[in-house]
Amino acid sequence: MKVTAIETFICHAYRTNWVFVKVRTSDGIDGIGEATLEMRELTVAQACRELERTLVGRDPFDIEAFWHDAYRDAYWRGGPVLMSALAGVEMALWDIKGKALGVPVWQLLGGKVRESVPCYANGWFAPAVTPDEFAEKARAAVAQGFRGLKWDPFGKAYRQIEKPVLRQALACVEAVSAAVGPEVDILIEGHGRFDVPTAMRIGHALEEFDITWFEEPLPPDNPEGLAELKRRVRVPIAAGERMYSRYDYRNFLNLRCSDFIQPDVSHVGGIGELRKIAAMAEAYQLPVCPHNPSGPVANAATLQIAACTPNFFLLETMSSDVPYRSEITTEKVRFEQGQMFIPTGPGLGLELNEDAIPSHPYDPRDLRHYTGALTQIRPADARSYFTAAKPNKS
Known part of the structure; x- marks a missing residue:
């Protein structure tokens, strides 16, 4: 099983906009994560997609290796944008692993x-x-x-x-x-x-x-x-x-x-x-x-x-x-x-309903x-x- 893509979905949620992440794999097992970064949702969504360069083609089970490489290769380490993007993608990898093995992440x-x-x-x-x-x-x-x-x-x-x-x-x-x-x-x-x-x-x-x-x-x-x-x-x-x-x-x-x-x-x-x-x-x-x-x-x-x-x-x-x-x-x-x-x-323990999100499109909040x-x-x-x-x- 290999990672094939990272996708993001932004959904308006009144006080903010939720930023969801989906990691897709060659075996059809997809994982979801959340990288919601209040007031900077468009920025973090782009940062999630840029992690494709590090992740696509790799084994989604190798979570620690991906995290280390993405953090190391960012050069400008830390901060809310990189770490929120990493969080959303990393959650999705745990979700994939749990689904593939039939167990909860815990x-x-x-x-x-x-x-x-x-x-x-x-x-x-x-x-x-x-x-x-x-x-x-x-x-x-x-x-x-x-x-x-x-x-x-x-x-x-x-x-x-x-x-x-x-x-x-x-x-x-x-x-x-x-x-x-x-x-x-x-x-x-x-x-x-x-x-x-x-x-x-x-x-x-x-x-x-x-x-x-x-x-x-x-x-x-x-x-x-x-x-x-x-x-x-x-x-x-x-x-x-x-x-x-x-x-x-x-x-x-x-x-x-x-x-x-x-x-x-x-x-x-x-x-x-x-x-x-x-x-x-x-x-x-x-x-x-x-x-x-x-x-x-x-x-x-x-x-x-x-x-x-x-x-x-x-x-x-x-x-x-x-x-x-x-x-x-x-x-x-x-x-x-x-x-x-x-x-x-x-x-x-949950799935994303992609078709429902377009009804609640991104709406900037301060x-x-x-x-x-x-x-x-x-x-x-x-x-x-x-x-x-x-x-x-x-």
């Missing part, structure tokens, strides 16, 4: 250590603005089964935050906490927006709410500042979604930058690289909580890693998605009591974080994409 990675993984919800708040609106949305998300809620309450703030805006943000955290009670995890997102003194001030203010973590309080290109902040606040810190390889993570881990690490399977070079990063973190006794806000193929790949990674702790999960998500792939996700279950089908549209992350007709347990009526 079986190829050593077998599973769990049947399901705890999730927290993102996107549950759309389009809330006031604390009361957030509280109402929070109650609905908990009723849906989620036991952890993440959101960014900081409006348009950048670098510093004005006192009224901070008071509004803290009122929002207080309202959500009161609405859902002490058993639900509260995770506060910073989107890498603050300078050190502002992040420290916010971190101190968040101490009274017993939050699970304060995520990306500083821009991602200042690991030394993040390590200093972590030493000076008492709330746990989560970070790492905007690092792209084990080489980036080496310094991050040595500096003790965070309490939780958040690599993204679509941006760190794929399944194998995330597994290596997780093993590095395990040596520091740090839990892995992957960044996972993208599409169905990235979610499927992350679940494969969750299955076989001992220090995997929490999975980010979008609480709803565009109503046509179920048309784009054959995704079947089981969600019960705050847990997402590990798939058991061969490969990644970053919302500093425009006042932060909570406009889901369309009005968004719906659940997973199968949840029916409520017990007894």
Whole structure:
């Protein structure tokens, strides 16, 4: 069996555009991956196609050799474009191997250590603005089964935050906490927006709410500042979604930058690289909580890693998605009591419906974080994409 082609498919998904990758083989066994790179989808799709020069004609089972050669021969190593393209193609190779051998990818990675993984919800708040609106949305998300809620309450703030805006943000955290009670995890997102003194001030203010973590309080290109902040606040810190390889993570881990690490399977070079990063973190006794806000193929790949990674702790999960998500792939996700279950089908466990994608063509999107549209992350007709347990009526 030899690789014959790499194809890409871009599908509009409201807040972004999903970038799917298909690797075709001479035996007719195709694999799929996801290289979604928000706001740079056309760029990463071209980067995926350029990897044909490295991959076509090779045995798709030789995943490590392909990855090494593609990374080595890029010369300009690392960064979001190359590593996202590598991720999409590498996922597809694992998918091919699993399908050819008739086993899920997690079986190829050593077998599973769990049947399901705890999730927290993102996107549950759309389009809330006031604390009361957030509280109402929070109650609905908990009723849906989620036991952890993440959101960014900081409006348009950048670098510093004005006192009224901070008071509004803290009122929002207080309202959500009161609405859902002490058993639900509260995770506060910073989107890498603050300078050190502002992040420290916010971190101190968040101490009274017993939050699970304060995520990306500083821009991602200042690991030394993040390590200093972590030493000076008492709330746990989560970070790492905007690092792209084990080489980036080496310094991050040595500096003790965070309490939780958040690599993204679509941006760190794929399944194998995330597994290596997780093993590095395990040596520091740090839990892995992957960044996972993208599409169905990235979610499927992350679940494969969750299955076989001992220090995997929490999975980010979008609480709803565009109503046509179920048309784009054959995704079947089981969600019960705050847990997402590990798939058991061969490969990644889903197929791409190529014919459905042209109905949702590429539509460029820009970053919302500093425009006042932060909570406009889901369309009005968004719906659940997973199968949840029916409520017990007894």
